[in-house]
Amino acid sequence: MSAQVTTAPPVRRADVTGRRRRRRHRLLIPLGLAALLLTTTLVTHAVDQPDPGDRGFLSPVATGDDGGSRLADALRERGVTVQRETDTLRALLAARSPAATLFVPAPALLHPDTVGALDSLPSATRLVLVDPPRRVLAAVGLPMEPAGRRWAAQAVGPDARGLPCPLPELRQLGRVAVGLQRYAVAPGGSAPDRFCFADGLALLPRFPESTVLVGASDPFRNDRIDEWDNRAFATALLGGSGRVVWLDLDGPEPPPTFGNGSSGSPSWSPTPGGSTGNGGPGSGTGDGNPGRPGGNADDGSPGGESDGEDEGDSQAGGSDPPNPLWSAFPSWLWALLAQLAVAALLAALWRARRLGPPTPEPLPVTVRSAETVLGRARLYQRAGARDSVARTLRTAALDRLTPRLHLPPTAPPTDVAAAVAARTGDDPGWTDEVLHGAEPETDQDLLDLARALDRLTRTVAPPATDGPPPAAPQPHRAEGDPR
Incomplete structure (x- = not known):
């Protein structure tokens, strides 16, 4: 009679570089669109309203678009x-x-x-x-x-x-x-x-x-x-x-x-x-x-120089014409600043949900632990924070496994994986992938990782119960093993 061997699905290794690239795109794409909008607006305005200082501007002999x-x-x-x-x-x-x-x-x-x-x-x-x-x-x-x-x-x-x-x-x-x-x-x-x-x-x-x-x-x-x-x-x-x-x-x-x-x-x-x-x-x-x-x-003053100078001095001593700040710069500069302010506001609203970590506060009432775990899990799910969940699960599993295996908390990952595999009979490579592998890419990968960590933890450090001892675990063998 041959025992049936249950093989846990392997956890796929995520491409860390690709994930970082996706995070970078979430920031660069909106900024790139805003920059494209500003550039298009400025170029359109420059084409529609030429500079009077350009050569041939409204010249009677210039045949260009801006000529006359x-x-x-x-x-x-x-x-x-x-x-x-x-x-x-x-x-x-x-x-x-x-x-x-x-x-x-x-x-x-x-x-x-x-x-x-x-x-x-x-x-x-x-x-x-x-x-x-x-x-x-x-x-x-x-x-x-x-x-x-x-x-x-x-x-x-x-x-x-x-x-x-x-x-x-x-x-x-x-x-x-x-x-x-x-x-x-x-x-x-x-x-x-x-x-x-x-x-x-x-x-x-x-x-x-x-x-x-x-x-x-x-x-x-x-x-x-x-x-x-x-x-x-x-x-x-x-x-x-x-x-x-x-x-x-x-x-x-x-x-x-x-x-x-x-x-x-x-x-x-x-x-x-x-x-x-x-x-x-x-x-x-x-x-x-x-x-x-x-x-x-x-009058002894050719061209009226002395009189003109006196008049110029009197005009210089008078009140200057109003010169508000907005008239000291071209209108396109104020339009550019306004669009940059709108882009900054949109970026702030877009990133408002990730301004910082949650602040712990005392609860006014006693909440059951299951409800707290479920509420926090839903928050993780809504934010798509599979990497944070995976790190939390692996840290909790190692905190329970290392004392039972008489290993220090700073033990190398390979030593921890080998000790766990020796206790459970699983493949050391698979055990190392579960305990120290890449972060899951999908919710199904996260669920498989949680089940694998739970099985390893219950095998090495079973919870204290009053019931009968758990059945002996079936050893996990690598694929292609003839035994």
């Missing part, structure tokens, strides 16, 4: 003369006579020593500034300030606040993509409330003929001019006088050169506010602002 060659061609088709100038002084002189429209597509590139001369234009000249920064508005003396900026340009209609557009040539247009930068009257300003296109266009009629602030460059660019009514808007705004002086700056303007005008080129006076000598803009001899501090040749 298509607008220049459209103006010429309407019989408008387009005169390209790459120097601010020459552009100001060219716009004085005959009447013309001075188009400044990149006011941010103007040098601080020359930007103030824009207010010296004659009354018959229209000045069009595209998305001027706060410093340009303050230097020219325009009682306007930026009132809010969108992430991307919005197509809006000409009516604003229920009132028709103050420019008759723009009243019949449809939607135009100028809703990027809005404008408002500066504190203490007395300019009339003349806005249109949802405050994306501001008209200041008391300055040179009409100074127009346009809040976006989209209607003038090659890639956006055929959208909505952008082409009609740009040509109507610039082509009314029949001649356009186009100030084309490739980059930040260098400081003005100071000369005496003897070489035939216009000389530039260092008068603050942008006044010039030799009959140039702001010299006091023009018809734009005769009261400007330009002086004359008879």
